[in-house]
Amino acid sequence: MQRGFKLTGVLTDAELHRLPGAPSVERAAKGPVAVIECAEEFPCDPCEYSCAYGAIIVGQPIINLPCLDEDSCTGCGKCIAQCPGFAIFVMNLNYSKKEATVSFPYEFLPTYKAGEVVNAVNRSGKVITKGKVVDVKNLTNQDRTVVITIAVPKEFGWDVRGIERKEVKAYDR
Numbered sequence: 001m002q003r004g005f006k007l008t009g010v011l012t013d014a015e016l017h018r019l020p021g022a023p024s025v026e027r028a029a030k031g032p033v034a035v036i037e038c039a040e041e042f043p044c045d046p047c048e049y050s051c052a053y054g055a056i057i058v059g060q061p062i063i064n065l066p067c068l069d070e071d072s073c074t075g076c077g078k079c080i081a082q083c084p085g086f087a088i089f090v091m092n093l094n095y096s097k098k099e100a101t102v103s104f105p106y107e108f109l110p111t112y113k114a115g116e117v118v119n120a121v122n123r124s125g126k127v128i129t130k131g132k133v134v135d136v137k138n139l140t141n142q143d144r145t146v147v148i149t150i151a152v153p154k155e156f157g158w159d160v161r162g163i164e165r166k167e168v169k170a171y172d173r
Contacts, residue, residue: 005039011123013158015039020067021056021088028158032075032092032101036066037123037161038085050082077103077137081145090149093157100157101134103149108165111146112136119164120152127164129156 005011016022021036028035034055036047045058047066055073058066077090080103090103102120112118112133120131131150138146152160 011037011039016158020065023068023070023073023091027070027073028091028093031094032077032090033070033073034068034075034077034079035089035091036068036079036087037089038066038083038087040085041065044084046082046084047079047088050079052076052078077147080105080147081139089161091157093154095151098154099151100154101149101151102131102157102160103135103147104162106146106148106163110166110168111138112148112163112166118150120150120156120160121162121164122159123161125162128159129153131160131163 005015016037019039021038023033023035027033041063043062045062047056048058053072053074055069056066056079057069058064075090075092079088080090086105092101095101114133114136116133118131118133119127120129122128129152131152133148134151135149136146150163
């Protein structure tokens with residue numbers, strides 16, 4: 001039984017697909033696209049201003065849920081690090097024949113490096129598959145928010161939302 005966002009704080013698949021920031025299944029099949037899982041109406045709009053393509057619209061009032069103009073979205077990912085609620089991901093279901101990629105913010109130390117195998121987690125933090133880090137971006141214009149991209153089996157593209165935190169050993173501190 002899925003209890004839903006209002007009871008658990010975790011979106012169900014049905015709730016995700018009703019959000020104005022979620023791409024359609026048809027658009028997601030075409031290549032990289034933002035997935036905006038913002039489900040709370042509160043004053044926030046950095047995502048709108050971070051998108052050079054006008055693909056994210058909050059408008060007025062500022063408490064509107066962000067809407068994704070999926071035809072304008074290139075999947076560039078600039079919006080990921082700008083979201084203070086960590087509610088934006090970029091998904092590419094066309095990464096390869098068998099794999100999808102998911103890009104997300106990661107604010108823990110130490111971080112990962114390309115090539116590392118990781119435990120990929122869903123919205124509730126449950127490990128659902130293994131993934132491989134394909135890119136790590138730590139650009140100065142991202143306010144020190146690292147964006148990690150992992151490749152996962154294609155069937156997990158809609159569900160992966162992060163990775164387990166890297167274990168910190170005493171000598172790493």
